[in-house]
Amino acid sequence: MKFYIKFLTLFTLILSVHAQQTPAPSQQQAIAITGATAHLGTGEVIENSLIIFNNGLLEYVGQLDSTRINSDMEVIDAQNQHVYPGFIIPNSTLGLIEIDAVRASDDDAEIGTWNPHIRSLIAYNTESKVVETMRPNGVLLAQITPRGGRISGKSSVVQLDAWNWEDATIKTDEGIHMNWPSNFSYGRWWLGESPGLKVNDKYNDQVSEVETYFSNAKAHLATKSKGTHLPYEAMTGLFDGTTKLYIHVDDEKGIVDAVTAAQNHNISDIVLVGAYEAYKVASFLKTNKIPVLLRRVHSRPNKSDEDYDLPFKLAKMLVDAGVVVALEASGDMERMNSRNLPFYAGTTVAFGLTKAQALKLITLNPAKILGIDDQYGSLESGKSATLFISSGDALDMRTNQLTRAFIDGRDISLESHQTKLWKRYSNKYKTQE
């Protein structure tokens, strides 16, 4: 058995190395994209636009103005095409797991309950074959997030075309992720319990454990003569406002409890993740300025008597109530499905939002929530040239067809292990004909 595991790991590794696209070099020449419909991510759309970027930064985003184009530039005629800021997938395990069923390739969850010191960034595999399939759909940035435990660890924001995790880094250890206790627990069917949900009678105890942990961390950090305590020290940023607290919680009561608890510990930067029932407490969230990374749009309602389209319209309900919302994709098959992020946004349009509002959910809003909106998330002069050109509406799979994509101005490959196989076998049959 051991032999097989080793063998499989080795084999996988060889394949991955073989397949990975080479990261693009830094921008050498100014680029002007002309004539496209520019979707800025801010809510604004410019028809017949001009976008100029150089040295990785956007220099001009506006109406087509040919006087601004000079001969040193590479000019991309993008008439009838669309330009978007690179899409951002938050709360992602991309690069942490390669193949779900191959345990040797899984690096997403450490054991233990309190892991604020665990850092996802160093395990992020830039050579992942799954990661490279994001880019052809416009997903160019990701928040790499650990799982497991009560406190899972720290996330970092990366761009998806890099040689190694240091190259990839956009923002290091920007947030700590906590799984809030659930008001319900599943029956342990293997012990003969009914497999359904029942009230978690340990909820209050579990909440007070969290409270105690935070109090202890604070107390530890207040002493000068402290000995080393890696987990507590990893929490410093939570209390001085430099690290965000991402609370993974779904139910109405849990949301209120969690936000209140965090505020009682003077944690100012709170983000909810999942937040299925956030719509029930939307005004509370608005008042407290709590943004939401909303659970996967393409999912089914939790309850059989809920509206069939509830997961499709949650974003609309929250946006209407004034909550800052971004979309996440965690759950079953989350990594391979992350390339469908644009279509999650598209679905929110079918169920109420405007296209511009929907676009924000995967561009400017996640950038704001992750704290990278000074550089990313929208097409604005001065920001990073992280964007792509699609021949059609990128939120619709019918028309999402990328022709070019750039990260920090670098002209990245849209090829992948998958496109290579596609071409190879298409050719096989063509030569047979």
Add this chain to the structure above:
Amino acid sequence: MKIKFLLLGLLFSFASLAQDYYPKNDGVKTKERNFTAITNAVIYVSPKKVIKKGTLLIQNGLVVESGKNVKIPENCVVLDAKGHTIYPSFIDLYSTFGVAKPKRASGSGRSPQYGPNREGFYWNDHIRAEQNAIHHFKFDEKQAKTLLQHGFGVVNTHLADGIVRGTGTLVALDVNGNDSKRILANQSVQYLSFSKSVQSRQSYPTSIMGGMALLRQLYHDADWYSKGNVNTTDRTIEAFNANRNKPQIIAAGSRANALRADKVGDMFNIQYTILGGGDEYERVQDVKNTNATFIIPINFPKPYDVENSFLASRLELESMREWNQRPANPKILAENGVQFALTMHELKSPKAFKTNLLNAIAHGLDKTTALAALTTVPAQVLNNSKIGNLNPGSHANFMIASGDFFDSKSSVLEHWIRGSRHIFEDITLQDIRGEYHFDLEGVSYTLDVTGSKTSPKATLKSNQTTYSSNLSYKNDWVHLLFTGQDTTQQEFLRFNAKILSNSTELNGTVSFEDGRSQALTMSKLDAKKTKEKTNQEDPKNKTIIPITFPNVAYGHTALPKAETLLFRNATVWTNEADGILKNTDVLIKNGKISAIGQNLNVRGAKIVDATGKHLTCGVIDEHSHIAAASINEAGQNSSAEVSIEDVVEADDVNIYRNLSGGVTTIQILHGSANPIGGRSAIIKLKWGESSEDLIYKNTPKFIKFALGENVKQSNWESYSRFPQTRMGVEQMYVDYFSRAKAYDDAKKSGEPYRTDIEMEVLAEVLNKERFISCHSYVQSEINMLMKVAEQFDFNINTFTHILEGYKLADKMKTHGAGASTFSDWWAYKYEVNDAIPHNAAILSDMGVVTAINSDDAEMSRRLNQEAAKAVKYGGASEEEAWKMVTLNPAKLLHIDDKVGSIKIGKDADVVLWNTNPLSIYAKAEKTIIEGVTYFDLETDKKHRISIQDERNSLIQMMLKAKNKGMKTQPVKVNKKLDMHCDTLDHHEHEH
């Protein structure tokens, strides 16, 4: 409640214990010839034959006569039961009385056991026809007393373990006697169930459909054995055959399983008596159609504790409805002419039996039916005319109740079993309740005795003063303790009085605080009747939430009907040579597409303005696992004998959700736990109809095969089942098909043969009557299976998943196999490493009939979008992409003569979309099957409102119930697990 059991065996002589042929060494031999007459009682000879003020005459444990004018013989002991009511003892058909639960077989770990533990018995340990309850029976005196006190005098008990459980024993609960009198019938009935034995860890069957298949095969094997074709000894089958002429009781445990049991029985001309689940009311017509007698538990759910609105919001509407509707189950069964017996089964305490029974009566169950369900119906099932009634010659099994049994205040005073008397309360007990008056030391007192007859309470007053007092009434003596005039002193007076029959006074002695005593008479002021509130509620006061079809959220109150519909001015995706037609009308009539054209005019048609909208045929999902109670029979490497058609679940809300995504037809495939899986069910999503009515008419026959990691059990700790490699998989197929060929040849030769369901199914494949849909990923194994099929001269119809299909599209084309794939799934296991989203487009380009499927309850409602991915990846045309979720799966399923395109004469399975159906912005507005609108956005809106209203009113009802002091249960959600390829009946979660 503590059981009061008085004077046990007072009339011991009634019971002559020993048989004539028993020697007697402790005295002289005697014979009891006296009669006993119980007089002046209301006697229920049978539920419909009632004698008011009658006499019951018994002798030697049998009823001699019952009637108004019974002549009492001279040698007769007479017992006056004035004011009391006599009922035949209740009978519980489904009992485990005195039979201990067997020990669970030891061993753990995930490695399954494939073979049996036993030798000389049937190959499957869960078939235990040779078990006899009597060998495990030990009379449980304590339990017997409890049962007697709650009205049950006869139980049919059994060893509740196994799919075939062997024989039960009919026991009269005579605490005074011994087993020679108690056992009324040994080996009375044969019990069956759908639950496995705990005495063996043999893994087969792992599913309910496997249980059904096992039973069917057993009947075939038993038949073959009985004809002398087997030269070894199988004690299980011998016992099974011997038990065939007895009544057969099957523990189904739910409405759905009851119908499944009946389906198995029908195949072999067996009418089971079926233990139900209390949910029969939800589709009572189907239940009635079984013609079975049911045994119905009455363990009604408690109201949920909904005070905490956060927790309450998690409750499912269907669970809340259950609380409200279940007590009406017996009434609804009775109204619809379903014959049933009642059982205590599943009740935690016997006390709950009467409470729940009264609740059922309060919900409209008629008392006569209730009594029959406890007496004559079970007697009839047992073919025993001597129990359940008090006709001459019947066993003298009866209870004496203090009044109407179906009154909450009444209690069982005595219970006689075969003439042997068991006393719980003194039948002659005087009712001392009333208001008494007495003077003591110059003060006038009033004593008010209230409460129950057996333990009354007292209030003692004079003028305005109330004295603390305590009254006890036991064995004909009243003891009253009360404080003296000076209530500040803790000094007590005591009063003792013997109660004589028919006395209206309390005559006794009072002892003062200082030790003096004197005679005292308390006289009853008037014979005022104690107000006994009859706790009989008017059924009209019970608000029962209307039952819907299915009886869950979004169910129909009445099944929708087919309409004549004219869609005006739509963009019509025909999937035919006409392509996409703009500004076109489509007429639907009699469930069919009746006309396609411009400016159609039809009188009486309902016009649907489809301007700007798109009309398509319904989406067809080749690979689904929704709407099924089981998906995998994983107990063996082949399970061709099982069929998903046995386990279709029409109540799954995912049917409704699929409709909301325009899906009209699905193939529910068996999972991928074994190389040869089970047979499919192709169903139309006619939300509201019964399971059997969902199944496609004249359905083509399919079976699931599977290759790769799942059948090798690569991703879980299981190393004992062949095959463990792809190499083994090939040989397994060759082995099975070789055997199937031999079987089929033998069968065709006209020689007698043992019916083997598995071989029958595989022979259908060989004879091209059944098609294979094979779960597959990598090219080597796909190629292999095609070669095996060619070796046996048949074709693989469909490769499902087929993620590496693009690598051998040419070979598939040559073989004639179709493909049904995911749009873009990959990377979830090693064998899907080379899966690419361009797969569908490449296959389609090569001329392979290609479909895109879901294998997922979420994705299935967005298959229109998944089709669009074939446009995005690989550049299929929109029309071709659309066919991948409609016409192509129809072709793969051999149903394209009826569905899969908009063509005159085809089934009117259509969907109206707000825009191009391939667009992410598309929404299904109406989903229609055979002219019936099963999903409609407008209707959906109304459902949402009514669901909210219903939730609110149910929550109010539960709050009221809690406020009234009813016990509640904490909020919980009985989760139905989602089924995927790898789902066993309760776990695993992969594709």
